[in-house]
Amino acid sequence: MSARHHVQSSAAAREDAVDLARWDDDGAPPPQSRSSPAAWLRVGAELGDRLVALSGRQDQLVTCRPGTRSRAPAAYLPGSAEIEFDAGLFAPLQPQQVRPRIVGDEEHYPAAWGVLVHEAAHAAHSVWEQPAGAEPQVVEAALLLEESRVESAHLTRRPTDRTYLRTSARTLIMPDIANPAFHGVEHAAGVAALILGRRDAGILDAGETKAVADLCERILGTDLLATLTGIWTAAHRCADHDAATMLAHAQDWCDALNAAAPKLPAAPQDLTDLLSGAVAVVMDNMAANDAADLAAHTAASDAAAARSRAKAQDRAQQADRRRKAAATATSVFNPHGTTVSPDGTPAPSSNPITGHRQPTTAEQSAAARLSRALRAAAYRERTEERTTSPTPPGRLNMRQALARDAQRAAGSIPTAQPFTHTRRRNSPTPPLRVGIAVDVSSSMSAACKPVASAAWIVARAATLTDPDSRTATIAYDMNLTALTRPTHHAPDRVTTFKANGGNHNLGNAIDALDHGLDLSRPGTGRLLVIVTDAQYTRDETARAVTRIKHLTTAGCAVLQLTLTPNSRHLPGTTPLHLPQPSNATAAIAKAATDAIRRTR
Structure with a gap:
């Protein structure tokens, strides 16, 4: 063979x-x-x-x-x-x-x-060497068994080469089947060793080799095929240098064929054609399975490449959004307090700010109360870390000390650790980030006074709570105007504004607040408050919802305050309807307190 x-x-x-x-x-x-x-x-x-x-x-x-x-x-x-x-x-x-x-x-x-x-x-x-006096028939049988044995050993060492070993089977086996060195029963046995031996080595699948297995069982008989299967399976476990064992398996192979040959019926005259046809079926099955595996692998690779491209595109889009958000924040939080259009150019004629006033006594008291509430919510208990050791410092545990003495008396190595040390550490107080986006279209005129008051109260309370806390408020219609800026100092006066604008640009307002306050970055108590009735077009709503989903995924709380019964809900936000606009300050204060309390 x-x-x-x-x-x-x-x-x-x-x-x-x-x-x-x-x-x-x-x-x-x-x-x-x-x-x-x-x-x-x-x-x-x-x-x-x-x-x-x-x-x-x-x-x-x-x-x-x-x-x-x-x-x-x-x-x-x-x-x-x-x-x-x-x-x-x-x-x-x-x-x-x-x-x-x-x-x-x-x-x-x-x-x-x-x-x-x-x-x-x-x-x-x-690597086993043929003895000088070995019978040629036995050596030939050993080399026949060697074909699947070396592939089995190679597959154990390099399992990823299975695909190439399958292609080699198609290249090497078919010419030898068509031009056999053996005839009759020995020919069928040789085909079984080459095909079924590779099946048992894990190179071929059982379903692929069924045609050869059925034909060889019909020609060789069930008992002889089982005996030969046991021989090549044992040869697969033979060590590389063990020539004696390999030749012993080859001798068993020859003895099994010689003993069974007289009992078997005569081989068909067209045995070579039958075996070639069965092997051709095996090769066709292999080709079909390999093509299916290749198609599945190609599909998986294409899907992985598509996911990689999508991730790269998403990263590029996020980087582009960050650049645009930075540009928007720079233009909105300008030092002159002017209104800017969506492209970042000044639009002073659309400025909704009507003036500035001194905070009332009630607003100052509300800021002080909110500051105390925020400090209480931000307070974290000290953490305790307890460690044990065999030597001081630490508190002596008598039970462990007696255990250590007993271990020493028994002559064993002491493992008891009688001293306990407690280390207490202060937990950092999380700062607060609150962004307020207020709709100043003509349908939101009732929100102007309470939101102006709430913006100043929250900014003042945040400054009193933690020097690293920051707040900002943006009034938006189609253009954007900063009412309070993300600084570490609270505004001295309350900024008043009016609502007579048209259209909406909530998406850019969220971008500016996100970049100015780091609402997407964990580690702080983060809250975005949107005061709006959400009477937007489909495109305006889609742009806003995209930004809201990004913030909520990053862990920022988003609250929508509505004042009119016909208000719509922006997906992703926590809706809160306020029939009385004067309650907006209390609602924003409670949401800010909950946000900083949830921060870990």
Whole structure:
């Protein structure tokens, strides 16, 4: 069978060299190949470099030329530590198109690479030596069993090479089936060893080899096939250097065939055709399964690449949004207090600010109460960390001390740790970030006075609570106006405004507050309050909801205050309807207190 073609002895190689020399002496012109043999020398050298990783040996040489001395697609020559490789395996590629030095180039010629992997398995595991007096029939059987044994061992060492070992089976087995070295029962047994042996080695699937298994069972019988299966399965467990055990399995193989041959019916006259047809079915099944696996792998790779592109696009979009938000925040929180249009240019004629006034006594008292509430909500108990040790400092635990004395008295190494030390640490107080976006379109005139008062109260209370706390308020219609800015100092006066604008630009208002107050960054008590009836167009709502979802995903609380019964709810926000606009200050204060209390 085919095994003799893949592991060549030195004597066989010398005989082939003599035959080639005799051919040259006949006077006939040497056979011409499509490409010069010298052009394949580089390919062979690069295959040799990759062989180190495949076989784990550095003493192997790969020679690649059109045709081989063994007349097989490839062969391992243990005597000269050489693997000869037929350049025809790379067809239709020319040598300049083959670059094995580049990892991944083997995907362009999987059949040729599979043959190299098979020969690398021989180089790594076919290291047992044939005894000088061994019977040729036994040696032939051992080499037959060696085919699936080396692939089983290689698969244990490099499981990712299974795909290439499957392609090598299609390349190496079919020619040997059509031109057998054995006949009759021995031929069927050899096909079983090559096909079913690879099944049991994990190279082929059981469903793929059913046609050969059924045919071999019909020709060999159930008992003989079970015996042969046990022999090649045992050979798979044989050590690489154990020549005696390998030849013993080969002897068992020969004895089983010799004992069963007289009892079996005569083999069909067209046995070779039947076996070739069954093997062809196996190869078709393999090709179908490999194509399905490749399609699934390609689909998974395409899906992963699509996800990667989507993530990259999302990162690019987020970076672009951050740049635009930074530009919006810079233009809105300008030092002159002017109104800006969506493109960042000043729009003073649309400024809703009507003036500034001194805070009332009630507003100052409300700011003081809110400040105390925020401090109480931000307070964190000291954390305690207890550690034990065998030596001071620390509080002595008498039970552990007695245990340590008992351990010493018993002559064992003391493991008790009688001293307990408690370390108390103050937990940092989280600062507060509150952004208020108030709709100043004509339908929101009732919110102007309470929101102006609430903005000053929250800003003042946040400053009194923690020097790192910051608040900001933006009035928006189509344009944006900063009522309070994200500074560490509370405004001295209350900014009053009117609501007579048109259209809405809540998306840019949220961007400016997010960038100015770091509402997307964890570590602080974060709250966004939107005072609006949400009477927006579909596009305006979509832009606002996108920003709100980004903030809520980052852990920022978003509260929507509505004042009129016909108000709409912005998805992602916590709605709060206030029939009395004067209650807006208390509602915002409670939401800010809850936000800082939830901060960890």
